[in-house]
Amino acid sequence: MRKIKTYLFSLVIISLVSCKTKTVWDVRDYGAVGNKTTLNTKAIQQAIDDCNKAGGGTVLVTDGTYLSGTILLKDNVNFKVAEGATLLASTNPNDFPPVEPFIDATGQYRGQCFIGAIDVENTIISGKGTINGQGEMFTPKNIKATVKKLGITLAKPDLTGLVSKTNKYVSSTIRTSNRPFLVRMVRSKNVKLIDIHLRQPAAWTLHFLECNNFEVNGIDIHSHANKNNDAIDIDSSTNGVIRNTTIDSGDDAICFKSTSPKPTTNIEVYDCKLKSNWGAIKFGTESMGDFKNITVRDCYVHDTTGGGIKILSADGANIDNILIENIKMENVEMPIFIRLCERRLVYRNADRKPVGSINNVTIRNIEAKVTNKEDLRVKAATGFFFSGTPNHNLGHISIENIKINLPGGGTKEDAKVVVPENIEEYPEFTKLGATPAYGLFARHIKNLDMTNVSFSLRNKDEREEVIKINVN
Structure with missing residues (x-):
């Protein structure tokens, strides 16, 4: 009887092992x-x-x-x-x-x-x-x-x-x-x-x-x-989180795109370390679908030649409710560039969209040190560059608690520069050239709020600190 019980017990064990789910x-x-x-x-x-x-x-x-x-x-x-x-x-x-x-x-x-x-x-x-x-x-x-x-x-x-x-x-x-x-x-x-x-x-x-x-x-x-x-492209996608990520890329590090009319919405990026040869945090340029409800916070941007933060609507995107906060930048060319233009490219054989918009953008708690003058692609650096077009203004933009350290070196000739509109061209600050302001150059904006914003220079600059054209 004992042998029979032992045999039956062994069969049960073999059966249990053989039925174990493969993982x-x-x-x-x-x-x-x-x-x-x-x-x-x-x-x-x-x-x-x-x-x-x-x-x-x-x-x-x-x-x-x-x-x-x-x-x-x-x-x-x-x-x-x-x-x-x-x-x-x-x-x-x-x-x-x-x-x-x-x-x-x-x-x-x-x-x-x-x-x-x-x-x-x-x-x-x-x-x-x-x-x-x-x-x-x-x-x-x-x-x-x-x-x-x-x-x-x-x-x-x-x-x-x-x-x-x-x-x-x-x-x-x-x-x-x-x-x-x-x-x-x-x-x-x-x-x-x-x-x-x-x-x-x-x-x-x-x-x-x-x-x-x-x-x-x-x-x-x-x-x-x-x-x-590019390192990470979020393209017509929704409900995403990117965190605790380290990037060293030759092109954009984190880029919000829309190569279809569908939107990119409800995205959060935080605790990332970013280095790029073109742009660390970028919205566009491929931008048919809207960008809405996006937060980028608590990130470190360094050694970036193409811009720290770039928010670009070129192909019809309505960009709304964007929060950029708690960002430290070192050795960055053009810390913040916001541009609405009228390029209106089409992807995936969709219908061409009307000109888009940029509204309700909050940028706060930013500390940035701009690249030395000899390493700039644009001969005289500017901290902030915001621009709509003569027919399409930017909406509400709020910047607060900002410290930007710049190399200076702007000349009297730079102070006389008239920045081209280039309303249908690729929306990049290098194509627009130097501005007549070293701190902030802004134009075609319905509502720009500035609170506790400061600019410091490492060398003398002959340009004005802030210039606003068609800005309320």
Whole structure:
């Protein structure tokens, strides 16, 4: 009898173990090899697909450097690249099929990506490992060399329905760049990126397009391998949080976009450290849909050549209820630039929108030290530059508790400068040139409130401190 009981007990234990739900799908179990050279796209994708079919869990990339082409995430999958592991992009441009392609403001065909997610829910990219796009291998010269080496023909994109009817792109020629984004989330809900290291994309690093309820927490981005290498682009997306993130990018660090008529709303950014060669915190320039209810706070901006904070409505966006507060900037060119213009580009073959608006912008508790004069792209620095157009004023802007330290050096000739309107051109302060004021130059504004705003100079400046034109 004792033997029978022992046997039955053993059967129960075996049954319980065999019924245990699987929670981790290791890509090595699917044949993935972390030797930097084996192409693992199919193996990794199969692990993701099986995890999804089983109801969800963790797909694990660990112990090695895994080469791959485009990987598409699925519902309820935590794609985890473990500490010490690297997911490395293939250098073959044909390994990256388009994911929801579009034509951007410059006239470039976009859509290829390394990691993609389309219409998914509850997806996470996590782990303390690295996702590396090898962006330096996707320059025109290196793509040409790769094509020759592999003996392949580049896949030609289908542009049907993508080219705008108005076709007012920066370049009149539609160009294919074959430069995949690193991570691209499209029309997805409840998505997160946690702790991951994102490195060297061939184009944008992390793109949220028409997503709802997303979170970025504790990630680290380095993006200097190619052109147009934005770090994070929030594009026609809603209900998002970006926090505790470190960025060093060649282009915009955190950029709110709308490459569709749909809005970007209800976003909070805080506790981030940002460095950029173009703009640290930027709204636009691709700006068809509205930007509303957005807060950026408690961030450190440093060594940024293209502007600390830029709020730009160029293509019809109505920008409203924006709060920027508790920001420290060091070695930054043009701390704050706000510009409404009448460019009115069109994306995704949508109808052209009327001129937009910028209203109810509050900027407070800002301390900034502007870059030294010899390192400026505009010969004489200005702390704040706000401008609407003669026919379209900015709305209500409030700035309070501001301290800006500037290099000075403006001449009597600079004091006589007449700043061009450039109402339909790319809305960038470098295209408008120097202003006749070193502290604040403002024009075409319905209501500008200034409280406890101070400007200090490291050297003499012949320009006025503040100039307001058509400002109430």
